[in-house]
Amino acid sequence: MSAPKIDIHHVAKLARLALTEQEAEHFHAQLTSILSHLDQISSHSLDAEPSAHPTPVYDVMRPDQPQLGLTQDEALMNAPRRVMDQFHIPKVVE
């Protein structure tokens, strides 16, 4: 199989990572070599149902009962920026 093509800038944007040019070059080379190895799998025809999970546990529900969780203070205690007891984020709408 030919060497996989990876558009590192596109993938980095999808992953919300601002790579430096040097990083982009470095990761591009490394990921190309890793993906060539992983292509071992994409070239196999695999006759089996896909499994997302090792154990047969599906649609686990718990009773819909109100219960105590973190308090507002506990939820906010690690916020890098907190304003008026809320998480602060950059402006999203003009």
Add this chain to the structure above:
Amino acid sequence: MSLATSTITDLRQKLTSREITSRDVLEDLARVIEQKNPDLGAYLGWDLEKALAEAESVDLTLPLGGIPIGIKDNINVLGEPCSCGSRMLAGTYRAPYDAGAISNLRKAGVVPFGRLNMDEFAMGSSTENSALALTRNPHDLSRIPGGSSGGSAAAVAGGIAIATLGSDTGGSIRQPAALCGCVGLKPTYGRVSRYGLVAFASSLDQIGPLTKTVADSALLLNSLCGKDERDSTSLSIPVPDFTAALGRDIKGLRIGLPREYFISGIHAGVSAAVNGAVKKLESLGAIPVEISLPHTDLGVSTYYIIAPAEASANLARFDGVRYGHRSAAATDLLEHYMMTREEGFGPEVKRRILLGTYVLSSGYYDAYYLKAQRARTLIRQDFEAAFAAVDIIVSPTSPAPAHKLGELKDNPLAAYLEDVFTIPVNLAGLPAISLPCGSVQAEGASLPVGIQLISKPLDEMTLLRVADALEHALDQTSGPV
């Protein structure tokens, strides 16, 4: 001799007979940590005052009453840092709650003590990917301790922890246990609650103990397991008394030797030690049976598609809003995300996020992720077929003893390939244990070799029974270095 080199079993005996107090244990432990940790780099931090205060009120009649356990730095303990070895969380984050595994240990009387170094977000097999400290192998300070639970293994083997918790996604408990010379157990997926374990790959992650003896692993497992409503994948099944597996014979048990695992490319000293252990099992009355796990060659590829894919989704939560690092340079929301993550994550984490994002992205999903999920089924079916004929499967834990620090640093693919024997176990959700079975001489150092035992899902009893019998026959209980 320091109390820190004791086993849980010994300490419990001394605590309940009032020969010592849990304060004595903690103070002695803190003393040896201060002495040895500058060389070993196993601990990122510890809070003696907090632990002493907790030990004051601990009930010594509980099964693990007064025992301090070191915790890998990706498991939340109320009020303590939980950095995951990352700049993303170091110095800013404190846990607002106890993880499910920690709540269970507290109910058994454990005092959590100390935060142990790890590869950043558990991604790695050497602990060199920690952004915060360098952990060294207690048997040779120029070598890696393995990883990602390298701090947890080095602390136990180096005699500066009674026992510790680690997490295992592709071998992260078993491989450092093998390289440092202690016992490391990965329970069946779903045995131990993942609530409060910072998620790396949710369908593979499992918390487990690293200990000096198999008996200590059984004791800790007794308290770690059980259904937790807060983890929908935790299993609602009875927890047996795992110590009932100890001290029993293994006559007539069938020991599977997968031909795909006993291959060229394994270090000669590792082969010799593992083969010696297999002979020992035979001398105890076990019956070796050659088996085949035909899809073994797909394991590493399958894992390095599934784990990064899940990681890329799990680590999306580090967005600089609710916790962790936040870039001061950004001016709009997109830049805020991109800069925060660029500044907070280290190279291995970025590499895996990029890989995971790529294999899940439009046009590649079927070729990689879906294929990997199919391969995962085949790997699980290999084990199901094998366990129709055998009770336990045996292999080396790692194909080589501990490498030199920095040896594989610039070759991630070579490092990934070393996980070949531990990865299939996580993909199939099976329980497995690594215990010391010998050593390899290298440049004047004696480097431990680990043997891996794998059992059927939920059959930790057989796992512990065989491991305990082998440990006694080999007389390899890992004393302190």
